[in-house]
Amino acid sequence: MEYIKERRKWKYCGIFLGFSLLLCFADQASSHIRYSVPEEVKEGYIVGNIAKDLGLDVGTLMDRGFRLVSGSNDAYFQVNQNNGILSVHKKIDREEICDGMNTCIIDIKIVVENPLEIHYVAVEITDTNDHAPVFPDKQQRMEIAENTLPGARFQLRSARDPDIGVYSVRAYKLTQNEHFDLEIRDRGDEKVPFLVLQRAVDRERKAEHKLLLTAIDGGNPPNSGTLNVTVTVLDNNDNRPVFSHEVYTAQIHENIPIGTMVIKVNAIDLDEGLNGEVLYSLGNNYGMFDLNNVTGEIWVKGEIDYEKNDVYRLDVLASDKGTPPMTVDCRVIVKILDVNDNNPEIEVTSLSNLVPENSKPGTVISLISILDKDSGVNGKVLCTLSPNIPFELKPSIKDNMYSLVTKTQLDREETSLYEIKIKATDLGQPPLTAEKNISVQVSDVNDNRPEFFQNPLELYLMENNSPSASMYSIAAVDKDIHENAAISYSILKESSLQNKMASFLNINSETGVIYALTRFDFEVTKSFQFRVLATDSGTPPLSSNVTVNVFILDQNDNVPVILYPVISNGSAEGVEEVPRNVNAGHLVTKVRAYDADIGYNGWLLFSLQEVSDHSLFGLDRYTGQIRTLRSFTETDESQHKLVILVKDNGNVSLSATTTVIIKVVEPKEAFAASDVKSSLKDEEGNDVTFYLIIPLGSVSVLFIISIIVLIAMQCSKSTDYSSKYLQDTNYDGTLCHSIQYRSGDKRYMLVGPRRSIGSAVTSGSNANTLVVPDRRSRASVEVRACL
Numbered sequence: 195m196e197y198i199k200e201r202r203k204w205k206y207c208g209i210f211l212g213f214s215l216l217l218c219f220a221d222q223a224s225s226h227i228r229y230s231v232p233e234e235v236k237e238g239y240i241v242g243n244i245a246k247d248l249g250l251d252v253g254t255l256m257d258r259g260f261r262l263v264s265g266s267n268d269a270y271f272q273v274n275q276n277n278g279i280l281s282v283h284k285k286i287d288r289e290e291i292c293d294g295m296n297t298c299i300i301d302i303k304i305v306v307e308n309p310l311e312i313h314y315v316a317v318e319i320t321d322t323n324d325h326a327p328v329f330p331d332k333q334q335r336m337e338i339a340e341n342t343l344p345g346a347r348f349q350l351r352s353a354r355d356p357d358i359g360v361y362s363v364r365a366y367k368l369t370q371n372e373h374f375d376l377e378i379r380d381r382g383d384e385k386v387p388f389l390v391l392q393r394a395v396d397r398e399r400k401a402e403h404k405l406l407l408t409a410i411d412g413g414n415p416p417n418s419g420t421l422n423v424t425v426t427v428l429d430n431n432d433n434r435p436v437f438s439h440e441v442y443t444a445q446i447h448e449n450i451p452i453g454t455m456v457i458k459v460n461a462i463d464l465d466e467g468l469n470g471e472v473l474y475s476l477g478n479n480y481g482m483f484d485l486n487n488v489t490g491e492i493w494v495k496g497e498i499d500y501e502k503n504d505v506y507r508l509d510v511l512a513s514d515k516g517t518p519p520m521t522v523d524c525r526v527i528v529k530i531l532d533v534n535d536n537n538p539e540i541e542v543t544s545l546s547n548l549v550p551e552n553s554k555p556g557t558v559i560s561l562i563s564i565l566d567k568d569s570g571v572n573g574k575v576l577c578t579l580s581p582n583i584p585f586e587l588k589p590s591i592k593d594n595m596y597s598l599v600t601k602t603q604l605d606r607e608e609t610s611l612y613e614i615k616i617k618a619t620d621l622g623q624p625p626l627t628a629e630k631n632i633s634v635q636v637s638d639v640n641d642n643r644p645e646f647f648q649n650p651l652e653l654y655l656m657e658n659n660s661p662s663a664s665m666y667s668i669a670a671v672d673k674d675i676h677e678n679a680a681i682s683y684s685i686l687k688e689s690s691l692q693n694k695m696a697s698f699l700n701i702n703s704e705t706g707v708i709y710a711l712t713r714f715d716f717e718v719t720k721s722f723q724f725r726v727l728a729t730d731s732g733t734p735p736l737s738s739n740v741t742v743n744v745f746i747l748d749q750n751d752n753v754p755v756i757l758y759p760v761i762s763n764g765s766a767e768g769v770e771e772v773p774r775n776v777n778a779g780h781l782v783t784k785v786r787a788y789d790a791d792i793g794y795n796g797w798l799l800f801s802l803q804e805v806s807d808h809s810l811f812g813l814d815r816y817t818g819q820i821r822t823l824r825s826f827t828e829t830d831e832s833q834h835k836l837v838i839l840v841k842d843n844g845n846v847s848l849s850a851t852t853t854v855i856i857k858v859v860e861p862k863e864a865f866a867a868s869d870v871k872s873s874l875k876d877e878e879g880n881d882v883t884f885y886l887i888i889p890l891g892s893v894s895v896l897f898i899i900s901i902i903v904l905i906a907m908q909c910s911k912s913t914d915y916s917s918k919y920l921q922d923t924n925y926d927g928t929l930c931h932s933i934q935y936r937s938g939d940k941r942y943m944l945v946g947p948r949r950s951i952g953s954a955v956t957s958g959s960n961a962n963t964l965v966v967p968d969r970r971s972r973a974s975v976e977v978r979a980c981l
Contacts, residue, residue: 226313226314226315226316226591226592227242227244227247227248227313227314227315227316228315228316228317228318229241229242229280229315229316229317229318230317230318230320231282231286231317231318231319231320232319232320232321232322233286233287233288233289233319233320233321233322233324234285234286234287234288234322234324235282235285235286236282236285237282237283237284237285238281238282239281239282240279240280240281241271241280241281241282241317242279242280243277243278243279243280244273244278244279244280244304244313244315245260245277245278245279246278248278248304248313250278250306252276252277252278255275255276255277255278255306256275256276257308258306258307258308259305259306259307259308260273260275260278260304260305260306261273261275261304261305262280262302262303262304263302263303263304263305263543269283269284270282270283270284270286270300271283271300271302271317273304280315280317286319288319288320288321288322289325289356289357291319292319293356294358295358296358296359297318298318298319298320298321299316299317299318299319300316300317300319301314301315301316301317302314302315302317303315303543303563305543305544305561307544310544310546310558310561312543312544312561312590312595314592321357321358321359321361322357322361323357323361323411323412323413323414323416323417324357325355325356325357325361325411325417326355326411326417326418326419327353327354327355327363327409327410327411327417327418327419328353328354328355328419329351329352329353329354329407329409329419329420329421330351330354330477330478331351331421332421332422333421333422333423333424334350334351334407334421334422334423334424335423335424335426336348336389336423336424336425336426337425337426337427337428337518337519338391338395338425338426338427338428338518339427339428339430339431339432339518339520340394340395340396340397340427340428341430341432342391342394342395342432343391343394344391344392344393344394345390345391346390346391347377347388347389347390347391348388348389348390348391348521349386349387349388349389349521349522349523350366350386350387350388350389350407350421350423351387351421351477352384352385352386352387352409353366353409353419353421354384355409355411355417357411357413359412360411360412360413361411361412361413362411362412363384363385363409363410363411364385364410364411364412364416365378365385365409365410366378366385366387366407366408366409366410367407367408367410368387368389368405368406368407368408369405369406369407371403371405372392372393373391373392373393373394373395373403374389374390374391374392374403374405374425375389375390375392376388376389376390376407377389377390381525383507387407387409389405389423389425395425395427396427397427397428400427401426401427402424402425402426402427403424403425403427404422404423404424404425405422405423405424405425406420406421406422406423407420407421407422407423408420408421409421426518428517428518430469430516430517431465431469431514431516431517431518431519431520432465433463433464433465433469433470433514433516433520434463434514434520434521434522435461435462435463435472435512435513435514435520435521435522436461436462436463436522437459437460437461437510437512437522437524438459438460438461438462439459439524440524440525441524441525441526441527442457442459442510442524442525442526442527443526443527443528443529444456444457444492444526444527444528444529445528445529445530445531446494446498446528446529446530446531447498447530447531447532447533448498448499448500448501448530448531448532448533448535449497449498449499449533449535450494450498451494452494452495452496452497453493453494454493454494455491455492455493455494456483456492456493456494456528457491457492457526457528458489458490458491458492459474459490459492459510459512459524459526460490461474461490461512461522461524463514463520465514465516468514468515468516468517469514469515469516469517470514470516471514471515472512472513472514472515473487473488473512473513473514473515474486474487474488474489474490474510474511474512475487475510475511475513476508476509476510476511477508477509477510477511477523478507478508478509479508480503480506480508481495481496482494482495482496482497482498482506483495483496483506483508483528485510490510490512492508492510492526492528498530500530500531500532500533500568500569501536501567501568503530504529504530504532504569505527505528505529505530506527506528506530507525507526507527507528508525508526508527508528509523509524509525509526510523510524510525510526511523512524532568532569532570532572532573533568533572533622534568534572534620534622534623534624534625534626535568536566536567536568536572536626537566537620537626537627537628538564538565538566538575538618538619538620538626538627538628539564539565539566539618539628540562540563540564540577540616540618540628540629540630541562541563541564541565542560542561542562542630542632543560543561543562543563544560544561545559545560545632546558546559546560547632547633547634547635548634548635548637549600549604549634549635549636549637550604550636550637550639551603551604551605551606551636551637551638551639551641552603552604552639552641553600553603553604554600554603555599555600555601555602555603556599556600557599557600558597558598558599559585559598559599559600559634560597560598560632561590561595561596561597561598562577562587562595562596562597562598562616563594563595563596564577564594564595564596564618565594566594566620568620568622571621571622572620572621572622573620574620574621575594575618575619575620575621576618576619576620576621577596577616577617577618577619578616578617578619579598579614579615579616579617580613580614580615580617583601583612583614584600584601584602584603584604584612585598585599585600585601585612585614585634586598586599586601587599587616598614598616598632604636605636606636606637606638606639607642607673607674609636610635610636611633611634611635611636612633612634612635612636613631613633614631614632614633614634615629615630615631616629616630616631616632617629638674638675638676638678639674639678639732640674640678640730640732640733640734640735640736641674641736642672642673642674642678642736643672643730643736643737643738644670644671644672644681644728644729644730644736644737644738645670645671645672645673645738646668646669646670646728646738646740647669647671648740649740649741650723650740650741650742650743651666651668651740651741651742651743652742652743652745653665653666653742653743653744653745654745654746655710655714655744655745655746656746657714657715657716657717657746658713658714658715659710659713659714660713661710661711661712661713661845661846662709662710662711662845662846663709663710664707664708664709665699665708665709665710665744666707666708666742667705667706667707667708668683668701668706668707668708668726668740668742669706670683670706670728670738670740672730674730674732677730677731677732678730678731678732679730680730680731681706681728681729681730681731682703682704682728682729682730682731683701683702683703683704683705683706683726683727683728683729684701684703684726684727684729684803685699685700685701685708685724685725685726685727686724686725686726686727686739687849687851688724688725694722695719695722695724695744696724696725697753697848697849697850698710698711698712698846698848699711699724700847701726706726706728708726708742710846711846711847711848712846714746716746719746720745720746721743721744721745721746722744723741723742723743723744724741724742724744725739725740725741725742726739726740726742727739728740753789753848753849753850754787754788754789754798754840754841754842754848754849754850755787755788755789755850756785756786756787756840756850756851756852757786757787757788758783758784758785758786759785759852759853759854768783768852768853768854768855769854769855769856769857770782770783770820770854770855770856770857771856771857771858771859772822772826772856772857772858772859773858773859773860773861774826774858774859774860774861775825775826775861776822776825776826777822777825778822778823778824778825779821779822780821780822781819781820781821782811782820782821782822782854782856783819783820783854784817784818784819784820785800785813785818785820785838785840785852785854786818787800787818787840787850789842789848796842797842797843798818798840798841798842798843799815799816799840799841799842799843800813800814800815800816800817800818800838800839800840801813801815801838801839801840801841802836802837802838802839803837803838803839803851804835804836804837805834805835805836805837806831806834806835806836807830807831807834809823809824810822810823810824810826810830810834811823811834811836811856813836813838818838818840820836820838820854820856826858830858831858832857832858832859833855833856833857833858834855834856834858835853835854835855835856836853836854836855836856837851837852837853838851838852838853838854839851840852
């Protein structure tokens with residue numbers, strides 16, 4: 195009782211652990227992790243261990259097809275399929291791939307199959323101070339009228355640093371001088387230096403001032419760039435142009451025709467004459483715009499593409515024609531509006547193009563990603579499938595990611611191949627579409643049972659038929675294909691009165707031809723019935739049976755007797771316990787049987803009639819030993835049922851079956867159960883010995899009585915009386931006396947000499963042998979004594 199309680203406790207623990215692992219795996223079916231890596235690192239730099247962070251088993255990465263799916267042609271990263279480590283594949287230049295962006299993210303996808311999983315990894319490329327500030331020109335010339343009052347500000351050219359954040363331009367420094375100071379204005383996206391006149395200049399004293407402006411970034415150590423500033427002192431023109439706005443904004447659509455005006459800037463100079471006439475110029479130009487230097491109109495010069503750049507920042511300079519000319523600047527921000535000019539792109543990430551027909555609804559067939567380079571509504575995509583197919587698309591946790599799954603149960607016998615058309619349509623105006631075709635083949639599973647054309651069948655057989663002659667040919671059909679449609683036939687051995695004659699029939703497992711194993715006698719038995727089982731070769735196998743009504747049946751006198759498993763509680767069923775950690779070839783048990791016949795008719799062969807797992811157990815056809823064919827796995831059932839068919843090798847083969855229940859237990863349980871099992875086997879052996887002693891004693895008494903009766907018969911010379919007990923000559927010339935007796939509903943007979951291969955009890959050539967009756971088949975067993 196304690197052993198049973200302990201076993202149940204371990205069983206419930208195993209169920210709880212399996213449920214917990216299932217929840218864990220369900221959470222890992224799709225996940226999103228993030229790493230960070232500096233730019234300019236060397237190839238092979240380790241970013242992180244994806245397998246470890248996702249909780250994947252490193253030992254199964256290769257078998258499950260663990261791989262990285264890059265979203266572009268530039269594969270900056272690579273993943274090791276042996277240990278799951280993500281590393282840098284090629285040198286990364288942040289300014290090249292994310293110029294002007296505050297955050298630089300590279301998205302990659304990780305795919306794991308069997309079962310199918312997809313994981314998203316975001317790698318942030320952090321900036322390093324690998325660029326120094328650079329001025330557009332090495333030198334800037336300025337002209338200042340000598341009557342300029344102190345406090346006047348003159349804009350200097352800004353330096354540009356491709357780095358961002360603290361590594362961009364953080365400060366400017368001006369060489370020490372007595373007339374000018376430096377002021378920095380923060381315009382949000384950049385710092386602009388201004389030259390401030392602190393003390394009035396005098397052209398007669400000094401007509402030209404040479405200054406050095408240094409731009410410094412925030413690195414450690416900092417990088418710097420310099421600009422040579424030459425200030426020329428002029429006379430008179432004392433008013434500078436003034437823009438109506440310091441910052442102008444405009445919006446245009448991409449693909450706008452060349453020559454379209456974007457915006458017009460306007461600056462006013464209060465001076466008169468040439469000193470009040472303003473000319474405009476572009477301080478920086480991306481090659482996409484042009485400026486009318488008189489009117490201030492800005493025009494489109496090149497092809498505008500939103501996907502390349504969504505905003506342009508232009509510096510417009512306004513200078514009067516005075517002597518010296520005075521110059522101011524303003525900022526023009528041109529925002530580009532997206533138009534629907536990119537078709538969606540369909541990418542089939544993973545495809546299982548062979549799907550079993552018994553796949554449950556919701557089984558993932560393929561992972562599909564939809565990419566549209568447009569933004570906003572133009573980048574939103576709707577994905578549809580061809581109609582009237584048992585598949586559907588389910589969106590993933592990430593935008594424009596879909597899973598192609600089964601919608602209903604598949605049936606290969608109805609449709610074996612599906613051509614699926616995937617259509618992606620964006621929401622732009624007008625909408626753009628893309629299509630992709632994939633093929634999915636439905637593989638056969640064993641879901642159809644063999645079918646007979648008629649049930650029941652009637653068979654008329656003449657009496658005195660020849661043993662082993664063909665009685666009838668039976669056939670069944672299976673709608674499946676290949677091995678699932680390969681049918682084998684067998685006769686059901688049942689213990690009912692109507693089916694008792696089935697033991698004396700045999701069937702060709704391939705052709706379905708039924709044979710009689712003995713001669714039938716109409717006067718003894720006029721009719722009987724049996725059932726034929728048709729079983730396909732699928733996994734698991736499916737079967738159906740047909741009842742055959744036979745008019746005139748025969749009987750056989752000796753069938754093999756199963757000595758082990760010993761009949762217990764009215765059931766011929768043995769229970770064996772096997773540790774789960776045994777290796778292939780482990781001896782589980784041995785089936786022992788005996789046949790009262792001699793020669794080939796008593797030569798027993800063992801075969802598996804029914805087994806829960808054909809790949810796990812094997813039976814030696816000569817010794818009856820049951821051995822494991824492979825090691826147990828965690829997915830194997832804990833209990834297996836084996837039905838053993840034992841038949842002799844005579845011309846008319848007879849057979850018997852027994853059932854062995856094999857329980858797979860944990861090593862600790864097996865060790866505890868081994869003592870119990872050994873004690874049970876000892877008791878079983880003692881019981882068998884006890885049962886053998888009683889019949890042998892009874893047979894000996896009956897043998898003595900038979901000798902006395904024979905002597906009396908010889909003395910009386912009664913031929914009719916003695917003929918009932920007269921000796922018969924054995925096949926080898928041995929004189930045998932046939933003695934029969936009954937004990938209840940069992941009949942015993944002493945016979946000698948006999949021999950059986952695989953039997954638990956065998957005798958020498960002249961020894962008497964006791965046969966234990968088979969209570970399950972309730973067949974009479976003869977025991978003969980030979981002199």
